[in-house]
Amino acid sequence: MLHDIDSLSAAVNAGDGVPVRQRSPCATCHLRNEHFCGALFGNGADAAPRGTSRLIAARQNIYRAGELTDGVLVVCDGWAVRFVQLPDGRRQILSLLLPGDLVSPTAILERRFTFSIQALTAVRVCAFPPAQLRARILRDPAAFELWLDAIAGALRDAERRLVDLGQRTAQQRIAALIVHAMARREERGELDDEEFAFPLSQQQIADFAGLTPVHTCRVVRSLRNDGICDIGRGVVKILDRAALSRIGSLR
Amino acid sequence: MLHDIDSLSAAVNAGDGVPVRQRSPCATCHLRNEHFCGALFGNGADAAPRGTSRLIAARQNIYRAGELTDGVLVVCDGWAVRFVQLPDGRRQILSLLLPGDLVSPTAILERRFTFSIQALTAVRVCAFPPAQLRARILRDPAAFELWLDAIAGALRDAERRLVDLGQRTAQQRIAALIVHAMARREERGELDDEEFAFPLSQQQIADFAGLTPVHTCRVVRSLRNDGICDIGRGVVKILDRAALSRIGSLR
DNA sequence: CGGTACATTGAGAAATTTCAAAGTTGGTGG
DNA sequence: CCACCAACTTTGAAATTTCTCAATGTACCG
Numbered sequence A, B: 001m002l003h004d005i006d007s008l009s010a011a012v013n014a015g016d017g018v019p020v021r022q023r024s025p026c027a028t029c030h031l032r033n034e035h036f037c038g039a040l041f042g043n044g045a046d047a048a049p050r051g052t053s054r055l056i057a058a059r060q061n062i063y064r065a066g067e068l069t070d071g072v073l074v075v076c077d078g079w080a081v082r083f084v085q086l087p088d089g090r091r092q093i094l095s096l097l098l099p100g101d102l103v104s105p106t107a108i109l110e111r112r113f114t115f116s117i118q119a120l121t122a123v124r125v126c127a128f129p130p131a132q133l134r135a136r137i138l139r140d141p142a143a144f145e146l147w148l149d150a151i152a153g154a155l156r157d158a159e160r161r162l163v164d165l166g167q168r169t170a171q172q173r174i175a176a177l178i179v180h181a182m183a184r185r186e187e188r189g190e191l192d193d194e195e196f197a198f199p200l201s202q203q204q205i206a207d208f209a210g211l212t213p214v215h216t217c218r219v220v221r222s223l224r225n226d227g228i229c230d231i232g233r234g235v236v237k238i239l240d241r242a243a244l245s246r247i248g249s250l251r
Numbered sequence C: 001c002g003g004t005a006c007a008t009t010g011a012g013a014a015a016t017t018t019c020a021a022a023g024t025t026g027g028t029g030g
Numbered sequence D: 001c002c003a004c005c006a007a008c009t010t011t012g013a014a015a016t017t018t019c020t021c022a023a024t025g026t027a028c029c030g
Helices: A002-014 A035-039 A130-139 A141-167 A170-187 A202-209 A213-225 A241-248 B002-014 B035-039 B130-139 B141-167 B170-187 B202-209 B213-225 B241-248
Strands: A020-023 A052-056 A061-063 A072-077 A080-085 A091-097 A116-119 A123-128 A195-197 A229-232 A235-238 B020-023 B052-056 B061-063 B072-077 B080-085 B091-097 B116-119 B123-128 B195-197 B229-232 B235-238
Touching (some): A080 A202, A091 A170, A123 A130, A141 A170, A141 B091, A170 A195, A170 A229, A202 A213, B052 B061, B091 B141, B091 B170, B123 B130, B141 B170, B170 B195, B170 B229
Antiparallel strands (some): A052 A123, A072 A123, A080 A116, A229 A235, B052 B123, B072 B123, B080 B091
């Protein structure tokens, strides 16, 4: 995955910061048989919705709160975050978006959101026309089921996070973030290594966990000093998997 | 609404703590023309799902995490909370449930949840068979739309709460709870009084806002001393509406 | 009348934030 | 290859918020 991101970076840089648009590259997409891209959008079905893909450089906004979306977005490659920006400039990250993630399952209902989306690495996203998707969901019970699952999953996830923020300490919340990234990584069958890419800055970890970057720094250091995990330089090394999941796993 | 709850209490007490079951009282339900109960379940449609209603006394559990639900639940009368219980006994309240609220729009998918539900006052809930609802949603695009709206609303709400817990102070979160209760009250067209029923104990306010009951007590007192609002004895008096909504309103 | 749950208070400890400054890192252009 | 810049990380010290523990006060119910 790391080299995927690297080659994406090159592509984006060649485009010189301007989003590069491309007509439905789904035919060759490595995700086409997984997640939504396989089950919902494609695989030779007669009227499979067709998407338009965009490349976004790291740190660029993929979507700004309040604007009109260009469709139902799926992250094809790279990492992004979905966040709310408060009037005083602070941010709360609502969720991490990894390859294969549907950005918002409510996008077939609304085309404006109160959250924004920012690329952490170079990112490729694919946009599908809401109307087509909606039609497909109404026509095809399997697609309907899949969509319900997606929404239910998003809701479960948001409520898990809510408990996390309401009841758990800074250390537990940061550990939970690492555990979550680890779990996502495993479920996509990537090499279960002791070290993997984790492109969040401390500021971003802070925004995720509802903390100050300074305090985040201290907690990250304590996790390192206690031999639990070493977060930094775009990667995380798992030092004590048992201790980490004891601290971080929700419930 | 207060006297509604009082008469409900009497009914529940007559039943002596044992949940009282009743076959589909929707025909005479005062909610039948509003919310889900009107648009989704009823109003003379040929195959409108039929519910079974239950009465629950204050402080009793309506549903316990992990058990099988007896259907898709709607709160008909009274106040309840949906909460997660942690292994160490602490609780996080996920949402307030008021009359007309669908308990969980994902209930047509799953029959077990990780949250529990407790009655704050005497409560009447109505349970509808998931399969019938699901069929209706697939058959009737208006019902489908309505259901999507419900889920999207739940998701928006959860994410608003997430930002609240992640970014705001104890005072702001408690004020937000009052503002929310006030808004719900207004949207159901109840008398826009300076004082209204608010049957949460300080412990429950604490569980909602992710705080300690002791700290909650101090914040509640400060809100009273600062002439903003007076929470207690099952009611809240709004003392300075402008200040309250300045402190409490999200974003 | 007693009991149970709920609310309040005080004092001290712990967690987290704030402010401010200094150290690191990686990328860019000369 | 070096210098520089910008973003990110680390550190210290003090303030603030929130929690913990423990005791006391209060209201309602049977």
